[in-house]
Amino acid sequence: MSLCPSSNLLPPMKSLFTLLTTLYSVSVVSAQNATGLAPLKFRSLPLGKIMPAGWLKDQLTVQTNGLAGHQHEFYRYVSQTNWLGGNVTYSDLQEAAPYWFNGLVPNAVLANSDALKKQTSYFLDYVLSHQGTDGWLGPEVNTTLPRILWARYPFLYGAIQMVEVDPSLTDRVVTAAYKFVKLANTMIKNKQGLDDWTNSRWHDFLIPMQWLYDNHPNGNEALLLETMNLLKAAGYPWDKIFSDQYFPKGPVDHISNPLGYGLMWHGVNVAMALKSSAAAYRVSHSQTDLDNASAAWDRLFQYHGRPSGIFAADEYLAGLDAVRGTELCLVVEAMFSGSYLYQVIGNPKYADRVERITYNALFATITGNMWSRQYLQQQNQIASKNMSPNPFPNDGAYSNVFGLDPNYPCCTVNFPQGFPKFISNAFVTTPDGASLVQVYLGPFNTNANLQNGNNVQVTVDTQYPFSDTFKTTLTASKAFTYYVRIPSWVTKGTISVNSGTTQPLSPSNGLQAVKVASGTTQIVLNLPADIKTEQRPNGSIAVQRGPLHYAFDIPRNQTILAQNAQQPLAVDLQFGATASWQYAIDPSTLRFDAGKPPATLPSPIYDSGKPTPSISVTACLISWPIAGDTFVSSPPTSPACTGSKSTIKLIPYGATKLRISEFPVFKST
Template identity: 35%
Template sequence: MNRRAFCKQLSAAAALAANTRAFGFPATGPTDNAVKNRAPLTPNTFDPLPLGAIRPAGWLRAQLQIQGNGLGGHLDETWADVGPNSGWLGGTGESWERGPYYLDGLVPLAYQLDDARLKAKAQKYIDWTLNNQQPNGMIGPRSNDDWWPRMVILKALTQYQEATGDSRVIPFMQRYFSYQISQLSTRPLRDWGKFRWHDEVLSVLWLYNRTGDPKLIELAKLLHQQGYDWQAEFANFQYTHRITREFIKLDEHKGLSDTALATHGVNNAMALKASPVWSLLSGNNTDRNALMHQLAELDRYHGLPNGIFSADEHLAGPNPSQGTELCTVVEMMYSLEVALAVMGTPILGDRLERLAYNCLPGTFTDDMWAHQYNQQPNQVQCSLNHKPWTTDGPESNLFGLEPNFGCCAANFHQGWPKLTANLWMASSDDGIAALVYAPSEVQATIRSTPVRITEQTEYPFRDKIRIAVHAEKALNFPLQLRIPAWAKDAGIRVNGQSQPSPPAGTFAKIERTWKQGDTVELTLPLEARANKGFNNSIAFERGPLVFSYPIGEDWLKLRDRGMTADWQVYPTTQWNYAVKTDEIKATELPVAEGPFTLKASPVKLEVKARKLPAWVAEDGVANPVPQSPVTCDQPEETVTLVPYAAAKLRITAFPELKI
């Protein structure tokens, strides 16, 4: 090494050291303890447990394994955007959001399954990112300086650090945040980063809670100051109609005008966490609760019967033939997981389950080797049609590798793993809480004592949940159980002894001295019900599951795409039914692996119906549901409904027959 090179390297090392001193605190290692908010942050109601503390079991583990065996575990082998030439591996390929998106789901999937193959895949991205930080602290590929993809890679790194305790992560983040705070005055947030600022604030506060450096609070406030004011938008919500290309001037601004970004579905899904996250710094209950108003406005003007709002790709109104982007589903799930931790509002858990057990699996093939960009509650054909999308293209509801746009191919991976990571959380009263129900096992340190809790259940297909507590010694702590708002007459038994019936829509708290092997049995009665929606249409539900009429399917391969393929799906049966709601019969079948598939549906509903010939499809899209009630002289039939996710062609919102 010549003298000039030596001095250059020495200067770079000094710069890194200076940045480390600016944010210089020791790294933490892997632990099963939840990290609570430091002052001056407002305490969470519930604190997430670190990645790896919760492991899936039963049907949930099988679902994660399907993802690992499908695109989730092989995308880098068949899609160049996250393949060996990715900019996030030092290559000259895609260098923006897709590598970070993929890693954000791959890391939790790998560690929840404890899968060496998947861990090795993730490690390549992790090592390149950590080992190639620039001397000034900037991270990622040098081909762009956009703040947005760095926000995503930070989320992946925080999860990885929790799972492994890798000592490189915290100094790496310290150097980057030191660099960013020095740059934001001259290079402020723009477009995607401006509208998604809250996702970075989460990583900034994650680091603050581990280091206590006050400069991180300054950075969080600066991100908020430069970010879009979502709370103000929804205080006087103007986007109450179906958005069009002309309205957002898509051809002029390429989708990057403030109007386009404010009406973008994924941005709105991510923004549901903005007010709760900011409330941690403001301490203001108005900020804390603004989320509920956001949800109410989205439901009122764009709500769909599957539990999400329309966004294909911009807000699209309440017609159930409109669609929702897959990225919107997984980002809304993550926002609700964050908000549930901050606010502790039980109904957010209800909403999260509705998305996870309907919208998420409803947009994949059974083997998770193909997905849709847009899914529709009333989806009668998946083919190359321009209708009904607001701003998307004709491939939008195909099943494939990257239909319409590739963001969802990279981003869908976070859905199941992050749900798993947030099934349980530590409670502010030094206990533990079950926020979402699925078969799982959690290991945590409660009041300085290691505790293992197992949850055996076939929920959401069955009404029984059995929780067993395994502690090293007798230990007093509170266990909180979310009682859904729909669960009337829920029952709790502790070691076989009945407890007072908990009110629906609350958290039931059981505080006692727990002994090895104590059990709690929770019963959430799953009564079928009919709800009204757009044009007084009817949607059927049972617990968190939404039900659909399954249309016969003819799958036609459009083209091969490496290890997978793109598919069109055409109807083989009629679908235009109007229904009665006076009789709903539920039938339970065995719960097997792949419970979200048509061939293995564990529960079905039967209702009375008549065909409605006037209700037709145009260009492969079902016309809006006729205004109910309707009359019809066709013969009465008994039709069978299956869980929403099982039917890839389906009717979910029906006109109601006049009695």
């Protein structure tokens, strides 16, 4: 083995010093000047420059062919027929249409769907052509419906993405956005449009305004900065809400609200607000804001986190119990917040968790064909049905049914943003535009125009997270430094460049640096991981390997509870267990089996029996009570076996729809 690194690998200390010196120099100058916006650690690529490949492309096709790509044809909240006929309501405008638009724009582009592109173009044109003379955005212009600011924010996210894809839209979208910002500035000063939803989600207006400032300031810098400060001052003080003094350390069902903000423990608001201090930092230049963002992230997952990567909130923060729920809207908003946090702060913990959420929690709460979704998922979920009694204090008994819109319709129109935005944030550039960084791991094709006219094309060939190996091919017109994120769970990872010597990885701040020459470069990565167990309440454990959380997939039957009259594929499904699930496991017997991966993964990959990797473990049946006939109680502590030992198989959590994923433990020897 050579003791010297390959010439293609930057020495780790030099690469760290070079990257951090660049970022530090920029931040010091900005802090001294304290004008304008603080710089980003990394910059996103325009929508469409990162495209899914392999199983990611197939999964996006499944989403496009499912509910996400067809709800505008029949779903009452976003049906084009309703819009054309003027059959809109306050609820539609405050949630459904902007959420739907925000998610469908990247879905349409990444799936290269002409039909969906037509829908998003129609909606954008409709809203812009109906903008009020005073600047108000929305189909309810010239109506008596109340004006609430926050629903405009996801619309602006969608419009910005459309400009990235089609620069010819720039003047129209930017002009309309500034008319709205000027109106919003006046409204905020007059305390108008500031309901609880607006006040809790102020950061989701700061980010579009920051995009305007960074890309199209047009002499409006003072207006943008003033509006950002006004909006934050009028909004919830998330830094205080997330502080150790006030943040709840368990379920909030029976504790008093110490600050009086009615929606401060609402799960989706919390997921959105994870990016609030980072958005505020860009205006304030204050390190305190960055420290608050980091502490809030850690505190939330410490007290409410799930082995699937997400946190629990069945409407409001719900602690650690495996039977409590997590809302689908919350999942996709936490993914977006984590991507933004990584681009502002650069700490790899955000990217690690977003990847875990995506590859576990996101798909666990949607059927394999992506036509039905839950409102709430559970770590231990033994049935999907109308529950009596109901384990969710603030949500309905129908919340864990897979259907068109169980409990509330918000998740139906909002969930499609999750997967496409994960893809579109998978690569970033360094602030100087000289280097490309792969943030999320998976199969991608990327085309980036770097500094000094350096056109770079990247193809990542992998079945990750269902495999540990990657083959990346880069073609560059000029030499540059390429970075790839190495997750914290990787053990004994290796890299080789252009068929050179295989070497141990040497990441700095989670990034492996590789010197890429002009022409074609090939990188082979191997990112193995150990099986790890996570301690959970009542002495139970969860099982992890790499980015994947593993669960026992409970065999199930299926009953159709309801079917949409206009679209028969949109059904509400009841699932019931058809086999025993009351297992305790011996963690000392956990064994990973990579299986024999096929050349092409099955479609859809996130369904029972589809993923190749599995983990076997010795188990025994125990006495484990349930509540009524619907949900399981907390895992019993130190249970006794009621039957003989057997070996059970655990599969990736996201492929299960009924599951046990937090197990009681026993010793088999």
